[in-house]
Amino acid sequence: MSSHSGSGLHFSPERNWMNDPNGLIFYKGKYHLFFQHNPFENVWGNMSWGHAVSEDLINWNELPVAIACDDSHAIFSGSAVVDYFNTSGFGTLENPAMVAIYTAHKHDDSHQAQALAYSLDEGLTWVKYEGNPVLDLQLNHFRDPKVMWDRTTEAWLMTVVLPKERKVSFYSSKDLKNWAHLSDFGPVGATDGDWECPDLFPLFVDGDESRTKWVLLISINPGGLTGGSGTQYFIGDWNGKEFIADDVRTNWLDYGRDNYAGVTFNDVPNQRRVFIGWMSNWEYAHSFPTSPWRGAMTLPRELTLITKDGKISLAAKPVAELENYLGEKLTAGNKAELLQIMATISTSEGLSTKFRVTADAGSYFEFGYDAKSKSIFVDRSNAWNEIPSTHIHCARLTGDEKTFDICAIVGSASVEIFAVGGTLVITDLLFLSGVSRSVSFEIAEGCQPPRSIAVRAIAPRR
Incomplete structure (x- = not known):
């Protein structure tokens, strides 16, 4: 099997x-x-x-x-x-x-x-x-x-x-x-x-x-x-x-x-x-x-x-073995079934940074850095069904980092976030419609883009 x-x-x-x-x-x-x-x-x-x-x-x-x-x-x-x-x-x-x-x-x-x-x-x-x-x-x-x-x-x-x-x-x-x-x-x-x-x-x-x-x-x-x-x-x-x-x-x-x-x-x-x-x-x-x-x-x-x-x-x-499955880099908006998103986020301006991952049928979830609470977060409110659950999960930065790294692994039904050298981790199941995903960087009012960003497709062997 x-x-x-x-x-x-x-x-x-x-x-x-x-x-x-x-x-x-x-x-x-x-x-x-x-x-x-x-x-x-x-x-x-x-x-x-x-x-x-x-x-x-x-x-x-x-x-x-x-x-x-x-x-x-x-x-x-x-x-x-x-x-x-x-x-x-x-x-x-x-x-x-x-x-x-x-x-x-x-x-x-x-x-x-x-x-x-x-x-x-x-x-x-x-x-x-x-x-x-x-x-x-x-x-x-x-x-x-x-x-x-x-x-x-x-x-x-x-x-x-x-x-x-x-x-x-x-x-x-x-x-x-x-x-x-x-x-x-x-x-x-x-x-x-x-x-x-x-x-x-x-x-x-x-x-x-x-x-x-x-x-x-x-x-x-x-x-x-x-x-x-x-x-x-x-x-x-x-x-x-x-x-x-x-x-x-x-x-x-x-x-x-x-x-x-x-x-x-x-x-x-x-x-x-x-x-x-x-x-x-x-x-x-x-x-x-x-x-x-x-x-x-x-x-x-x-x-x-x-x-x-x-x-x-x-x-x-x-685990480092995941590197062997990372494919080509994607530009924002390009689609893939499985994604790795790597970014460096700045906290020094006191502004939030928000990423949105959208499914091909329109459902989405967001993650990033919330400056007000000094926390990384996942919000899956728009990528869930009727099962009762909490949807916004946060992990507070404990130091006064001016910048920090964040890595998100997005599967077809999950997101796993590793931030600040892996000391802050958020694992959440999701319901995203359809198969392919695209990433956008929401620079809403009061938000700033990440310092650096790399999005790659992950290609597991079938």
Whole structure:
């Protein structure tokens, strides 16, 4: 099966329902994307792990369902590792097992525990471990294990949530089967909903290999910044036992409505940290009028830590592999199905800058810089249907930049904005009529044109 997508850039299954990304891992030259999937219907249910692979994070090939639900349990979110040292005994040193660590969810909602499955053929077929579950607190809400090899302790580290208690728990294991509790983090930050899909990982600060900080992602639903789903993050230190945040105030990973449950890939070469999120919001995910598939992923993003105004911030940019799909530059008004818009915006005159992207049948959305609130914004009011939602989403500049960069990736049903070095991100779904898009620069009263602008077509392989 080949990948299908509403936009040709964002992975979605050929048919039926998809939500959270799971088991993101790089192995033998391929990126593996597993995902929450209903193999039978275009609505949530029968949760199983779908599977797709890519050599470049953009062009995906969908494979058969990897781990299917059974009569008693659904396969909820989790992660995957390659057990290179054969700590589990599932494989050999010559052919290490790919091991999925997932939440086994009882169909009557009475019980969630962590379970294992393993594959000896690069994720194509899976065997559920006969000793499941491997971590069971006898709870009905305990889920979303993210496992990685922790070089601090030379052991497996699991980051998992107690959703109703708004807590992240950390566990350690030498063999993936026996887990010891290390510590808990929370409740702090945004706590107005269930905590889900945690991810803990190290990053160099400003690319300096002598300075490492750890980032903890926590998705929350409801209670997100724009209502419904959202993802917060904390920056701090990991000492092998506990995560100590530098600041427990919430930082939002994305200021739009449609980036949820995102996690990062294990084992990407050159210590790159690549993130993918589910491009939707639980407030309207079920009513999104797509068929025969429903649900898409965000564009993969590379995460880095950068120092800005004396403070360390998490930055996200589209993965460099996207460059290979960028076509010719377009002049304003020229049309293309998928667009990259790059601009430099000046704030020094105190004027706003507004871009308008119009579909061939007349619907449009706007984005840019609002001088009054010193914010970047997306306004999708004129590119939506009757589904109830907020439509204007803003991210405030925190420094006193005289100029800043902005990059917009416009798909047929979405816009992803990366501004100020990727420290401000807005991801929004859209309803734009027709196929092709054109860009105009609205120099309305009180607005100024950008300092520089480049619009390019994006040409994904069909």
